Amino acid sequence: MTLKRFIPLIILTLYAVTAAAQSQLTFSCQEWDFGTIREADGPVSHTFTGENTGDRPLVILDVVTSCGCTVPDFSKRPILPGQKADIGVRFDPANRPGSFSKELTVYSTERKKIGVLRIRGTVLPRERSVEERYPLDAGGGIRLNTGLCAFAYVQQGRRVESTVGIVNTTQKSLSLELIPEEQSGLLTTEAPQQLAPGQEAEIVFSYYIPPTEPRYGTLRDVLGIRIDGSTSRIPLVVHGIGVDPMRTPAGGGTGPRAQLDRNTLKFDVVRRGGGPVRRTVTLSNEGDAPLRVRCVESEKGFTWQLRPGTTLPPGESLATEVHFDPARADYGVQVGHLMLITDDPVRPMRKLRVTAIIEE
Template identity: 30%
Template sequence: MKLKTLLIAFMMPALLWAQETTPQSPLQFDSYEWNFGNIDEADGIVTHTFQFVNISKEPVQIENIATSCGCVTAQYPTQPIEGGKYGEITVHLNPARTQGEVFREIEIFTKGRRSYDRLFVFADVNPIPMGLNELYPHQLAGTVKTNSLRCNFGYIAQGETMTRVVSLANVGDKPVNLSIHTTKGYGMSVQYPEVIDAQEIVSIRVTYKISTGKQHFGMTRDTLWIEADGVRSPEPIAVNALRIEKFSENENRPKPVMRIEPAYVEFGSKPPGKNYKKTITIGNTGNSDLVFHDVEACQGTSITLKNGQKIKPGKELKVTVSITNSSSENETTIGSINLTTNDPTRPFRELRLQIDTK
């Protein structure tokens, strides 16, 4: 797409813009964040355009833009931007089913992933007034509903305890006897009332107490099966947490930094029903050993990396990953490999693999 000529007021010196981004990026933006302020969910999508200049002498092509939420989409130039030329990225935020303060990230990758930029948008969303049925859209059992079928804890350090609350609502006109069954596989406990009155909202307290030891790293996967008046829900509420090591609060201590290239492995279009392999590079750009506490290959994937394996500071490791293609034609298979390490900046990383059938 061809870019329109920008206003003269935008053509400020690129050096002023460079203060807000990494020096490796040839794309310098007029701003790196935008606050939409107070908006109403009922008004729908809001839009902002970020403008940029290519301060390098070489053409730069934006290859891909990734957003932290499906509620954010972005339009960007698909043709290379010549050195010294200007461009724009238009970001759309859909506030549907959100409320309160919203923070979203937009990641920009140039061709060959030679550079990387991040933009941020904010908003304070006023939700559409709704009744219990709209606020709690997921049917569980009988007249008991919930506002979410997932309870994500995020990071929990070994030896620590954390509690999250799951909300249930009885949208009926009679009290309901409640019971909850769990998998109890990772030190999870649940507290809940035995009765929910008509039109009442109750809180289910879900608590993780993470044990210490080599076997207590990585992602947990638990479930809550809700039973109302003896009727069990057809699907559970999924509960998960990311178990990591307890890091020192000393910011000056030596620490590893993991780098994965590429972090998203595309195998392209291949004949169906076969296993395909690729080699990736995992490096440690920090100043202490990088330790892999937990390596989990999911969904028909594999990786030649083991629990407890280490990478010395400044070193790299060539690793083979594989994925099994679907046996059906014209399908996309996506797999993931989860890595839990002692990198304090990002101790859990998900490596994504994608392959298409011809």
């Protein structure tokens, strides 16, 4: 490098070092421990004090927090060299029981990070009311903690179990009966037949897919609730996704790996009287074992032509079509989801979002 080119580089380096030295906000304490606080006592606050240790005025542009429960308070007035400035922080423990650790990042008007502050502590939860613990009013004095029992994957040959909380808020005993409205044939339910005054209990749901009778895709059950002979307006909905057992491939391989070339498929503007339209989606097997399609589910007039039983060798791809008949859809924006289940041991389910705009 010539001297003529080297001198400007030295000048730029010195300028950068000088500028950095001129933008310093030094905190004597960068972390504050609130210790143990009670949720019932409400928000707590602390003030951090920083000093401008540079040789020119400094302005705090912003203080960014890692959570909406943490609110900073600061001034944008210039801080002269040697002067101090306060940054307040307010933490709201509402609905945040347990340990917490929140970070605050301080930026100057030069858009440089000039400080990182942290608060931490432990929140003791307040006692919840019955209405808070059981927010869903099923009628007749019965309340539930939820009306939806959502399982993720339900693997063949492995029983999965979940519960819904229930409470009798009246001063009398109530009879309880669950009436199947939609049935998968794979759900087992255990529920109390009688609830004493003020009694809290659980309804236990379990799915089991026999390995000798595999079931793939959506499992859905809907149960009506009958309380002292009267049917509640609130049903209980239970659902899951049936898949193969998710085993680690033998021999250190990856097994099959399903990959779609897109997550969203757009049909854009479609004329309602123009007849069916189609778009292409590519499914690839990026693993080292054959990939088998177990289930394909379509909705809202979108039809995926991929068929269960299709097998894709390792490293190969398959172009598949999605069809849409606008004559069977309403005008305006149509949005649907297509679901693909394969024997991929890591991500057996893939969802494809499909959209179309229907015009005359």
